[in-house]
Amino acid sequence: MADEALITMKNRIKVLRAERNWTQADLAQKLDVSRNSVNAIETGKYDPSLPLAFRIAELFGLRIEDIFQNKE
Amino acid sequence: MPLTRLPAWAYLIAGMIPIIVLLFVGEMMPRQVTLILLALAAVWAATLVAYHWKRLDEAARAAHRWAWYWGGSTGLALAIAAVGLSMNWPELATAFAGLAQHFEGGKFSSTQAHLFLGVLFTGGMQALGFLGAWIIWWLTKR
Numbered sequence: 001m002a003d004e005a006l007i008t009m010k011n012r013i014k015v016l017r018a019e020r021n022w023t024q025a026d027l028a029q030k031l032d033v034s035r036n037s038v039n040a041i042e043t044g045k046y047d048p049s050l051p052l053a054f055r056i057a058e059l060f061g062l063r064i065e066d067i068f069q070n071k072e
Numbered sequence: 073m074p075l076t077r078l079p080a081w082a083y084l085i086a087g088m089i090p091i092i093v094l095l096f097v098g099e100m101m102p103r104q105v106t107l108i109l110l111a112l113a114a115v116w117a118a119t120l121v122a123y124h125w126k127r128l129d130e131a132a133r134a135a136h137r138w139a140w141y142w143g144g145s146t147g148l149a150l151a152i153a154a155v156g157l158s159m160n161w162p163e164l165a166t167a168f169a170g171l172a173q174h175f176e177g178g179k180f181s182s183t184q185a186h187l188f189l190g191v192l193f194t195g196g197m198q199a200l201g202f203l204g205a206w207i208i209w210w211l212t213k214r
Contacts, residue, residue, distance in 0.1 A: 037131035040213035046131050 011068045013042045016060050031055055044071075080127040087120025135209040143205025147197035154193070168193075 017027050024042070028035040031052070040046035041056075048056065057064045090113035098106040125133070158165040168189065175185035 033129035034132060036210065036213075037129050040131050043214075045213040046134065049130050052130060 009047050009068050010044050010071050011041070013038075013056065013067060016062075016067065017042070027059075030059055076123075078127070080124050080132070083120045083124035083127060087117040087124065090116055131213070135206055135213075138209050139202045139206035143201035143203070144198045145201070146205070147199070147201025148194065150201070151194040151197040154197075 013027075017024070022030075024035050024038045028038045031038070033052070037046070041048050053064050053068060057067055060067060091110070094106065094110055094113055098110070101109070128136070154164070158168065169186075172182070172185040172189045175188055176182050180188060
């Protein structure tokens with residue numbers, strides 16, 4: 001699948017979410033996305049857009065690069 | 073819940089209702105009235121589908137785009153292949169003609185029946201392809 005070649009990110013969303021005792025549904029509601037989307041992002045199978053990455057970073061009070069890193 | 077914050081699927085259903093209703097009651101009204109109402113229903117549907125798209129989150133939009141590109145185009149290719157097959161496989165063409173006969177008569181002329189069935193077949197193949205690809209996209213992102 002072509003778009004999977006573009007997925008080069010890993011992230012700390014699961015850890016950050018667990019630290020706050022949020023479920024995937026809680027996070028999905030705060031970000032106004034579906035729980036499926038949160039799961040796909042969290043497991044690194046879908047890279048969020050830049051605007052959504054900014055929303056995630058803002059929600060956790062961190063910089064984008066503190067949450068998302070290159071896989072390599 | 074405000075009307076602008078309904079779930080995405082709700083806009084899709086609301087958009088389709090007038091068209092579905094008109095499909096059933098359209099024949100009871102004068103043709104011109106039905107055509108005007110159908111045009112209004114189409115505008116309504118387009119507006120609500122736009123809201124549906126706006127309410128989808130980005131992963132769901134990505135799934136739709138991927139599914140239409142790969143699934144929809146594969147379905148179209150298979151439908152075209154079926155036309156090619158029917159040229160070398162007369163039984164297939166005969167079965168298609170037999171199906172078309174069911175639609176001929178009251179509403180459809182023979183040409184319209186074949187056209188209707190062709191559109192139905194092609195659209196159906198694309199829809200099936202879309203559905204399959206959409207399921208694959210979400211299964212691979214679980």
